[in-house]
Amino acid sequence: MKLATTTIEGAFVYSCSFEEERGLEPFVPENLLAYQISGETHVFHQGGTTILKKNQLLLARKNQLANSLKIPAMDQEYKVMALILSKERLQHYALTNNMNCDGKYEGDGMLLLNADSYFTTYFSSLLPYLEQSRPLNDKLARIKISEAIELILQRDERLKNILFDFSEPQKIDLEEFMKNNFHYNTSLETFAKLTGRSLAGFKRDFTKTFNMPPGKWLMEKRLAEAYHLIKKKKHNPTDIYLDVGFENLTHFYRVFKQKFGATPKEIMGVK
Template sequence: MSNEENNFGDAFVYSCLVDKAMGHEQFVPKHAVSFQISGETHIDHQQGTMILKEGQLMIAHRNQLAKAFKYPGENREYRSVSVMLDTDYLKKYAVEHHIATDHKYSGDPNILLEPDSFIQGYFSSLIPYLEHTKEVNPEMEAMKVNEMITLLLKLHPVLKTLLFDFSTPYKIDLEAFMVKNYQYNVPIENFARLTGRSLASFKRDFEKVFGTSPRKWLKEKRLVEAYYLIEKKQQKPADIYLDLGFENLSHFYSSFKEKFGITPATIYSKQNDNRTVY
């Protein structure tokens, strides 16, 4: 079986993987409801790490930075299904069901739950669509999203505040946020959004705080950290470049050599008795 990760319409994501993989999505713009069919998903997020195990359900609040590592089970492929809850769907549902939407959610941004038989049946009902069709039609998508919202509120009523929180991120300390989250490889626009700023305001404030542009600072910060991890912590270049926000190993090597005049492999070899680096 080949590795597959497909989006069906705007609301559904189905993953079926044989080998370990790192998820590509590092900014979560919508509430996400994920069900682990087999294998495990390890999620590194701003508050720590969460492990989604087989048969578990996770609800993730929108506007987050996260990295997902996907592990197949023993003698079983990795399989998961996620439902992305678009704000427009949720606003419409709130109006139709007379749900107040003036509360800002302040709880955990990621919640693990044990699904009941209704939610298990719901995800089972999605599989034929995801495995045998290329796209779910809009009418079916809307119906299944509404069903998901209803089942979540039945399973865990206190999720109402999380699901129907339509507030925008407020302006926060830019320096503290960037120092903590520089390793996420997301567009500058997403950093601006998460710090409660327009793109223009974010760039102005960034220049005042760091004395340079966001792109230059991010590249410098990631490279300096890479040098430290390779030289002092003796970590392999191939093991760290993704964690530090570089898109591929080739780009990491060329950027590193441009700044330091030496390749990451050379530094690693010097620190590890000239062992071969892959």
């Protein structure tokens, strides 16, 4: 069974599978609260690797890059529930409850929390809607989202500095950011947003910094990294093409051969 995902009201997400799956969308645009029912989720992000295990919660901060690997348990399917805490819904809660952040959050972008009985009961209450795809009207959705926010703040009130920070990313050093994050297969619009620039400003600053347009630089950088991993580290091409920013294996093989005059297998010395 391939990964099956149900989404209700654009806020409640339920995923299950008996097969190992990679998440292909690396951008986390909104704050996210995930609860692991069975199996594990390995999240590879700018700060390292975070492993979400059974009965654990993950609070992921918005506006960051991350790849995921979804691993079923030995005798159970992979199951995770997630709540997308959108800016609009958080702003509604903040206005209704006169809530503001009182400082800039400087901690980890991925926070692991053990799920207590309050959280497990909360996510259990969502299962009938997600497993049976039952309708959930906007009023009830707001109530359930407000309940989740209350539980998060009850756990640690300081987390309000994550939830209610509605500022946009500030302009940062472009060269350092891109050298650290080129392997994320995301759009130029996302790279622009995360570096605190408009798309036009990003392209202009990028060309000035690297002396070539971003699309060409990303291709060159990803191919160079792939060559290093295959030639020097002896990695199998099928194991690394996603990790260096390619979404399609056929496309990866084609552009690799165009660049280096040989296929990845030939670089490995395999006929």
